[in-house]
Amino acid sequence: MKFEAVTIKHIAMELGLSTSTVSRALRDSHEISQATKKIVLDHAQKVGFKPNRIAQSLKERKSLSIGVIVCEIANSFFSQVINGIDSVAYEHGYNVIIAQSMESAERELMNLEYLTSSSIDGLIISVSTETKNFSYLKKLHERGLPIVFVDRVIDDIETHKVIADNYRGAYKATKHLVERGYKKIAILSNNSGLSISQERLEGYRDALKDANIPLRENMIAYCDHGGMIYSEIESAMKMLLKQRVKPDAVFAGSDKITTGCLRFMKQKNIRTPQDLALIGFSNTDLTELLNPPLSVIKQPAFEMGQASASLLLSLIESKKPQNKFETRIQSTELLIRKST
Amino acid sequence: MKFEAVTIKHIAMELGLSTSTVSRALRDSHEISQATKKIVLDHAQKVGFKPNRIAQSLKERKSLSIGVIVCEIANSFFSQVINGIDSVAYEHGYNVIIAQSMESAERELMNLEYLTSSSIDGLIISVSTETKNFSYLKKLHERGLPIVFVDRVIDDIETHKVIADNYRGAYKATKHLVERGYKKIAILSNNSGLSISQERLEGYRDALKDANIPLRENMIAYCDHGGMIYSEIESAMKMLLKQRVKPDAVFAGSDKITTGCLRFMKQKNIRTPQDLALIGFSNTDLTELLNPPLSVIKQPAFEMGQASASLLLSLIESKKPQNKFETRIQSTELLIRKST
């Protein structure tokens, strides 16, 4: 027994009407008499008619779905972003189709090709650490697919971008360390190609400069896969701690890297702040209860999701081209705990 | 400038062929000559042809999408489940469409209606705490929609169910408390209507019984909305702690409730295990680093997701009816920390 949905045709047959009449009645067209409307509506109700969205999509040339590509759903930051997206999409009757890149450019591309085979009306994407080649994305954009970037953006594609204030977050975090007397501040950054990494590094650099602390290049380590693999963080940390001049504080440049650092320090029995101060980006739950404690830069993930979805929907629903702008969600919080 | 996709028709025109020939060539049909195949394929490649999935869906009467309804995406347990689902779906070329019920029966129903308007081939659902009326879901199932339940199941709908070993998890957790000498063990349970709640309560009851500890009904508190609202947990905890006989240990019956309890204890300055021992279900990251420490029952969320998706796909792709069975994923872990 297959799932046989009831269609307009069925209703038309059973009521001895034409499909067009039924269709119009269901859409409450003014050119249908109240009497027939009632008959049709009642019957539709009775047999549980639901319009076939696929057919509607084909006809209307839109799917009422938006695609979302993030590196990993099971990452607090992104799951909160998705939550925000969903909350807005739901209100506007849009579906959310999720895909994860797992920080792989190849998977990202496959998802992209799949989602854009006319099955989505617009796309919200946070590019993977691996993504070097934007040409496909760019082509899609040029061909008219509404795109909104969230968090990890690509500068030379001109469309809405929703980002947290990475520069200020990193600046404040670094400054906070400086103010506590730390002078050898290492940073464990995400892949250097990422927009967020560059902004965060900038904030770090400027905070040091403003404090007249010389920047040491060997205090900067990178996790090319965004900490997707723990060993990446492990070796970066080991490298940092092996320097002649050891860092007295570490600034973890992303959620995943932050948790990795915590794991590493726990494992190696490195205490905070005695042995090494720690501050990092994190949207993980319950960070206020961690031990070793953790000073945290928290991103407004949910709000970023909401903003992205709103912008995307405005892009989708407006016929005219809009001014594309960057939205900086300002409420990046700096939460200080005794880890620093 | 709209997003104008290239269709089979375009290719046919440009190549002076019929649409059917093009269609067949693209699908590598044996009844097309190698020569034309090559011409078509090359051209399709050149112009970047991507078959319109909506049209394919309409024709084939399947969408290559599966729907997932959970209470909240930004909940570690569910995000890990989704991750598992996605990993399997992706390999089989299926899309995942996510919807959240936010523990509201109404939203769940709306999502259900929306998703099943022929836009999904099957459904994976974890019912909301509020869900009392299964009739719509049941009707869908009877009409042939493949459904797999994950974690929170409905007993009288006969289909595949993927659940963790809630009974054993709760039994072991309670027993562990008993063995440490706790005798006044409270449980903060999820909504009593939920399958998981009942199983967990059962495990709790049996563990007490086996230890000859009388069950006190006033040691059982419920969070009807699964802890979606913090005040719910707060008042439940207050109620428990106001009893003449105060509990010396608390067993938190879900992820959300566990984090709620931790928050509450922090706020009220209740120490663990001195003032109150704490154990709870949790799939949150970094629980091993929490302070107050937390003994944890961890569910195999990712594996549950994988299993659900595999079962659903087998349901979708097999024409014959199958034996519907319950899959108990056994690897529920009990992770003991100094909180108990």
Place this chain on the structure above:
DNA sequence: TTGTATGCGTTATCAG
């Protein structure tokens, strides 16, 4: 081996 015609479910256009 290729082309023609038809239908998937819906809506829009055009007649009546």
Place this chain on the structure above:
DNA sequence: CTGATAACGCATACAA
């Protein structure tokens, strides 16, 4: 006010 017909993009039974 209502009905017949075409079209969205694709795939296939049937002709040629």
